Each structure stands twice: as structure tokens, then as C-alpha cells.
Amino acid sequence: MSTPGEDLRSYAPIGDGRTVALIGLRGQVDWLPIPNLGSMPVFARLLDDDTGGCIELEPVGEYTVTRRYVARTNVLRTTFTTDGGSATVTDALVTGIAGRLPWAELARRVEGRSGTVEFAWRVRPGTALGTASPWIEESTRGPIIRAGETTVAVVGSEHGPKPAEDAGSDAPELSGVFSTTEGSRHLLVVVATHAEPIHLPDPLIVDEGIDRTIGNWRTWSRAFSYDGPWSDAVQRSALALKLLIFSPTGAIAAAATTSLPENPRGGKNWDYRFAWVRDLAYTAHALVRFGLREETHAAVSWLLRTIRENGPELHIFYGLEGGVPEAVQEHDVAGWRGIEPVVTGNPAQGQLQLGVYGDLFAICRTYVDAGNVLDVETGRLLASIADRTCDLWRNRDAGMWELPEEQHYTSSKMGCWQALGDAVHLAELGQVAGSADRWRSEQERIAEWIAEHCWSEERGAYVMHPGSDDLDASVLLHAISGFDRGERMSSTIDALTAELGEGALLYRYSGVQQEEHTFVACAFWRASALACVGRHREAVAAMDELVTLGNDVGIFAEMIDASDGSHWGNLPQALSHLGLINAALTIAELDPS
Numbered sequence: 001m002s003t004p005g006e007d008l009r010s011y012a013p014i015g016d017g018r019t020v021a022l023i024g025l026r027g028q029v030d031w032l033p034i035p036n037l038g039s040m041p042v043f044a045r046l047l048d049d050d051t052g053g054c055i056e057l058e059p060v061g062e063y064t065v066t067r068r069y070v071a072r073t074n075v076l077r078t079t080f081t082t083d084g085g086s087a088t089v090t091d092a093l094v095t096g097i098a099g100r101l102p103w104a105e106l107a108r109r110v111e112g113r114s115g116t117v118e119f120a121w122r123v124r125p126g127t128a129l130g131t132a133s134p135w136i137e138e139s140t141r142g143p144i145i146r147a148g149e150t151t152v153a154v155v156g157s158e159h160g161p162k163p164a165e166d167a168g169s170d171a172p173e174l175s176g177v178f179s180t181t182e183g184s185r186h187l188l189v190v191v192a193t194h195a196e197p198i199h200l201p202d203p204l205i206v207d208e209g210i211d212r213t214i215g216n217w218r219t220w221s222r223a224f225s226y227d228g229p230w231s232d233a234v235q236r237s238a239l240a241l242k243l244l245i246f247s248p249t250g251a252i253a254a255a256a257t258t259s260l261p262e263n264p265r266g267g268k269n270w271d272y273r274f275a276w277v278r279d280l281a282y283t284a285h286a287l288v289r290f291g292l293r294e295e296t297h298a299a300v301s302w303l304l305r306t307i308r309e310n311g312p313e314l315h316i317f318y319g320l321e322g323g324v325p326e327a328v329q330e331h332d333v334a335g336w337r338g339i340e341p342v343v344t345g346n347p348a349q350g351q352l353q354l355g356v357y358g359d360l361f362a363i364c365r366t367y368v369d370a371g372n373v374l375d376v377e378t379g380r381l382l383a384s385i386a387d388r389t390c391d392l393w394r395n396r397d398a399g400m401w402e403l404p405e406e407q408h409y410t411s412s413k414m415g416c417w418q419a420l421g422d423a424v425h426l427a428e429l430g431q432v433a434g435s436a437d438r439w440r441s442e443q444e445r446i447a448e449w450i451a452e453h454c455w456s457e458e459r460g461a462y463v464m465h466p467g468s469d470d471l472d473a474s475v476l477l478h479a480i481s482g483f484d485r486g487e488r489m490s491s492t493i494d495a496l497t498a499e500l501g502e503g504a505l506l507y508r509y510s511g512v513q514q515e516e517h518t519f520v521a522c523a524f525w526r527a528s529a530l531a532c533v534g535r536h537r538e539a540v541a542a543m544d545e546l547v548t549l550g551n552d553v554g555i556f557a558e559m560i561d562a563s564d565g566s567h568w569g570n571l572p573q574a575l576s577h578l579g580l581i582n583a584a585l586t587i588a589e590l591d592p593s
Helices: 203-223 231-243 277-290 293-309 355-369 376-392 410-428 436-453 473-480 487-500 520-532 536-546 574-589
Strands: 012-015 020-023 029-033 041-043 054-059 064-069 076-082 085-093 104-124 135-139 142-147 150-157 174-181 185-194 329-331 342-344
Touching (some): 012 085, 029 104, 150 203, 174 185, 231 277, 231 574, 277 293, 487 520, 520 536, 536 574
Antiparallel strands (some): 012 020, 020 029, 029 054, 054 104, 085 104
């Protein structure tokens, strides 16, 4: 049965390089956009309990649940135990022999472990956030679900399908029942396409595909190289991040969902299914450190190509397939736990965020320092952006947090400092042709300006912007960037911890405690910054606490309520998992022992 507003900690993501499904503790799929992660979701009960659509598979009657990912994969294995027996469900978005399939294929293998367990399943399409009216039509191959341009079919083996007209529901759905016994094997497959014909696969081939998908994930994991502290959490975060890499282009989504609120009052409900330059910078840094060459090259190449195609101005985020998203549309559905609004699109597009210049140059420096060579056109592009940074750094901007009030945000100026330092580095390597002397001089001016205007002796900290006593956790990123790893940054960490800290967790900036919960990435940035200023023991203690705050399978959303550990905001959140990964790597690299 549906429970409005499932606890966000209950969801485990699976994916195929093109889209992501969220599976709850009752075996239900409450989120699955088709065909792409950024598409309108035909299965969206996460945001629309009444007409959102879902895929259900669970025992009839009372049961208990344990679950885990198959080791080194994004394939989920859930064991249901009832008074009469137990059975295990293995869930995969199946990948093909040569990579992702050209259609979406959700495969659910049910294996009896002991006794007898009766299962019921249901596939109920939704209205795609009120933009489609689903129906079922009969074909020579059985019932077919239509929802707008999306086509869905259900095939399986020993899955006990009922006739569609007997589903017993006002909404169109397909359903069935079956019972497991010790050693039994049942298969339920939901296959879907969008604006194209649908292929109905042979269930036996799909069954083999589950094992192949496990093998594909493990092959990828073998290329992943990290055996330092918190290795299990780092590997799971890398796998979560891999789910957000949109393989058709190489773009990296900030999160797999839209409109999950940051507080119970609503309002801050954003769509994060876009590729932020900021997130890609941190991702490239992690991927290079893991030795993952293909994803790094694909992401960097996609970004540089997309910037050129949508220039001359550098945007803060782009669509997963390229282009600059513009329109924000609000949808007339209830939202998670009735918290509105539900939107597609993000209103931050078009803002000036000076920190994005530092992010872009960090990506390119990471790429070059890993042994790669930039093309001539990219070198010219970067030279022009370095010059643009020199011209613009004195301007007010919206800051990293996309705030409506433009100010001289400290972390934005630090980002410009980082951009010009990396531009000089690339010029010295012969990768960028331009006025390195100008960039070096302007970088020095930025550092002097920050020292004069952004440091508060009274607060003992870098403030959010000149003339303010407010604090901003994004300044911590510039311990990592190398702007300041001395006493001022160490004192800033203490001030942030005192005002914005909740144990190892941290709010984003002064006053935001009244509007939202702690921001997961900020807590990991604090752990990294502690290591950067030489406070290794404190950094380790913070990490030891933080890595336990994911859900039962190691997944983090955007925010955590420090009072009860509940998750808020979109998930899985790239910035949260990137914060974990880069904190672990930074602490390990700076370990003084």
C-alpha cells in the first residue's frame, strides 16, 4: 500500500547510465524518469501520491526487510522475511553487452529462500506530473501501457499476471500475484521507450542480463583505485556518483530528482537534474584521483564543447544533453508530503556566479595535470575566460548559494583568485596562450582585496561579504583550493563550527538555520579544511561521524536534519557524495603520520 511521503532515507537508487530508479524499503519504485534522467517521470509517486505512478513488488501480509547492494555494483538485493518463509529480490536497470541498452529495462528477479512467500506486484503509470493521461491498449503481444509518448510493457516468467481489466482499480494498471518456494525463481520485467517502438525482451535473456549487469558494474569497480581510510563509504559514493553520469553525453547531474524540499515549509524545491560546472569540477578531481580515464575525458570534453556552443558567456549549469535550460515550469501536483511547489527547470539559470570561473579552470588544470593535452581551441577559450575573470572579479554576484541579493561574496572572489592561478599554471605548461603576467598580477590584487575587505578581526573569520558579520561555509572550499591554509582559515573553521555547526554537521551560512537543515557537503568541506590547516585528528573524528549518516545502503541526500537524522532535499546528491570522496582523499593525502 502507498504511504504518502516515504522517508527519503528509505530509497536506494539504481541506474543504467541514462536514468535512475529509486526503490523503497517495500520494494516499490516511486521514481523513474523515462527515457532520460531529465525526462518527465511516468513513475513519480515520490512527488505525486495520487496520480504519480509506481511499480510495486512486495509480500502479501506482514514482513521484515534487509537489503544491500551486490558488492561493488549498483544492483540492489532485498530480502523479505515473513512468518511463512523468505525470498530475495534482485533489482537492476539492465545494461547491454556493449553498454547501456537503447531502452529502459527494469528487471526484478525473485528467488525463494525458504518456506513460501506470496508476492503481489503492480505497474501503475502516472500522469508525468500532470502532463499525460495514461491508458492501456491490447496488442498482439499483450497489454501495452501508453502515457503521452512513453510506452511501457511488462513481461516476465512465473510472475502470475492478471488480465488488465481485472486489476480492480480506477486507474489503469497491470498487476499479478505469485508464490515463492525454496529454490524457486520468478522474473518481473518492466520495459519502456519514449517516442519510438518498444522491444519486448525474452525474460530468459533479461535474467541473464541481470548477471551481466552485475559483471559490468564489477568491471567498472575494478578500474576504481582507492584503498585508504573509509574505503567502503568512498566506493559507495563513487558508485552513487556514477549513477549521475549521463552516459550519452558525459554530463554529470547534480541529483537524480526534482522538487524534494529543503524544509517542511516548502518554497526551496529545486530541480537538480542538470549539469553544474561546479559539480563537474569536483567530480573531475575525484575521477582523476581514482584513475578513471574515460569518465573524466567524456565529462571534460562535453563541458568544453557545450560552453563553446552556448557562449560567449559561461553559464553555471547546462542541460544533460547540452544547451542552456531556461523555462521553469510549476506542476499542479501535491509534492513530497504535500510540500510544494513541484517544478521542472531551475531559476538560478542566468545568474552571475563568479566562482564558476574557478570551477572551470580547476577542471582543466586537473585534466592537464593528469597527463592530458588541451586542444588549441580550448586553449583560446580559456585565455579569453581568464581575461574575462580579470575584468569581472570586482563585480557583485549571486554567490555559490544562488542568492537573490548580489554582493561581493568572499568565496566568489576566492574562486576568481583560483581561476587566475590555474590559468597561469596552464600557461606555464604551454597549454593556454595568453597574458600570464596580467593574470598573475590580477590574482595578487584579488588576494590583497580579500585580505583587506573580507577578513573580520572581531569575528576571527572570513565573513560572507564585506560589511557583514555573517559567515559562509563555502569559504571552506578555499582551504582545499590553497587560498589559505593558515591561521586565518583555521580560525574561520572554529567560527563556522561555533555558529553553524551541529556536531559534525554544518549549515550553509548565517541565519539559514531558520529556513533549512544542515547541508551535507558543507560538513565534508569542513573535514577537508581541518586536514588542510593541519588539524588531522579533528578531521578524522569528523569523517568517522559523517560517514555513518547516510542511509542503510550508504546514500546521502542534500541535507540532514540534525535533530533526528532524517534526509531532506534531492537525492542522491552529487555534491554530498563528492564532499565525502574528496574529504577522504584529502585527509589521506595530508596524513602527517
